[in-house]
Amino acid sequence: MYHNPVMLNECLKGLNIKPDGTFVDITFGGGGHSKAILKLLDKRGKLIAFDQDEDAQKNLPADDERFVFIDQNFEFIQNHLAYQNLIPVDGLLADLGVSSHQFDTDERGFSYRFDDAELDMRMDKSNSLSATSLLNNYTEEQLADVFYQYGELHNSRTLAKQIINSRTQKKIETVADLKKALEKSAPKFKDYKFWSQVFQALRIEVNRELEVLKSLLMQSKEVLNTNGRLVIMSYHSLEDRLVKNFINTGNFNGELEKDFYGNIIRPFNPISKKAITPSKDELEKNPRSRSAKLRIAERV
Ligand SMILES: C[S@@+](CC[C@H](N)C(=O)[O-])C[C@H]1O[C@@H](n2cnc3c(N)ncnc32)[C@H](O)[C@@H]1O
Known part of the structure; x- marks a missing residue:
């Protein structure tokens, strides 16, 4: 098995998939999440996937006009999407870190x-x-x-x-x-x-995992449509802290910005207050999911 997708249903729900929407899976890996997203899209929908590891290309879906694969670091997501005329997108999924395949090889x-x-x-x-x-x-x-x-x-x-x-x-x-x-x-x-x-x-x-994550989060503001969903799964506290602060405040130190009238300005609304973690059942079936933390936010 190349990789067992973690919190698959929670991620799909978090993306709030519309069948004709445009979605991005920036960490394709074994393609578990991507293939499930494709099943929920109709022929007007689109899925763009990134992976910088050439091994991930073994898992690409068979010919599918709705699917675009970009064999690059997601660090330059905005450029790649703009080049293909795909901005704005309705949802962005990141399942950070390494795949089981990478870890076990x-x-x-x-x-x-x-x-x-x-x-x-x-x-x-x-x-x-x-x-x-x-x-x-x-x-x-x-x-x-x-x-x-x-x-x-x-x-x-x-x-x-x-x-x-x-x-x-x-x-x-x-x-x-x-x-x-x-x-x-x-x-x-x-x-x-x-x-x-x-x-x-x-x-x-x-x-450069934290650097590219920060860059991705900043660009997510530019690529997501209003009401578009940001769905990020991380596996250690250094990443989760960045994601949590960014979702809550739009920056990495977690300080809320206010406008002249004292209204809070933030680019995202958190959908769940706390991070979502795998169910007991999933933990039993896939112990590698144990450190996963999922955070979901909606572009304002
Ligand atoms: C945890 S796995 C994703 C598993 C996938 N969701 C699945 O269900 O099979 C993470 C994948 O993201 C890729 N990746 C990690 N950081 C990346 C980056 N900055 N740019 C592009 N790909 C990256 C890794 O090569 C790996 O294949």
């Missing part, structure tokens, strides 16, 4: 389970920065920043020092090399959380 280097795997972690294989290049070329300070900001690891300076010490003896290339470099800092038992944080930090930096 050892040579992609996303998972600490495969000791021999090279530390790649690029979603777009044409990018020049991989986790290996980062680990062997960043300065101690840059490494500490990555671990602190994106892994929320409080011993980030120690970790950075250990990387520098290790790489002066031998280049860090594989998961095993990284584990060896940081072995003194890893907890003896239940080290799962520690390695998840280390790998998360590297992955976010390699793929």
Whole structure:
């Protein structure tokens, strides 16, 4: 299975699909959400999908005139949609992060389970920065920043020092090399959380995940129609915080803006006050959905 779509029904409901509408799935992956959206559109409807990973193209639907695939980073969504004359759109879905396929393919280097795997972690294989290049070329300070900001690891300076010490003896290339470099800092038992944080930090930096998410959110204001829906599913608190603040206030620090008369100005109305999380049933069937948080908003 390439990827099991998470909170499928909740996302479809959130998009408020009109059969003749234009929708965007900016994280196509295995195409689970896209294929379900296509089923709800009639022949006037349109779906545009993005994925920067060439592997996702294995999952494209058979010839369908209503479907357009863009093999690019969604960072430039507005340009791509404008070029194809597709603005405004009625709904935009993002299911952030990596797919099960990416995570379970050892040579992609996303998972600490495969000791021999090279530390790649690029979603777009044409990018020049991989986790290996980062680990062997960043300065101690840059490494500490990555671990602190994106892994929320409080011993980030120690970790950075250990990387520098290790790489002066031998280049860090594989998961095993990284584990060896940081072995003194890893907890003896239940080290799962520690390695998840280390790998998360590297992955976010390699793929500039927070930067592209911010850019996407800002552009969503320009591409969505009035009453158009923004549906975003995130898998860690750094992303969810940005999405939550943006939906509530239109900016990333969460401060409400007011006009001259004291009326609140915000580009979106949140549809659900709290983030939606997977049902008990879904959690049992698909434990990987456990960290998912879904937020839905409507363009004012
Ligand atoms: C969690 S998966 C999506 C799964 C999909 N909803 C499904 O049901 O199969 C995320 C996908 O988004 C892609 N992706 C992540 N960030 C991206 C970006 N900035 N631009 C384009 N694609 C991106 C990844 O390559 C991955 O295939």
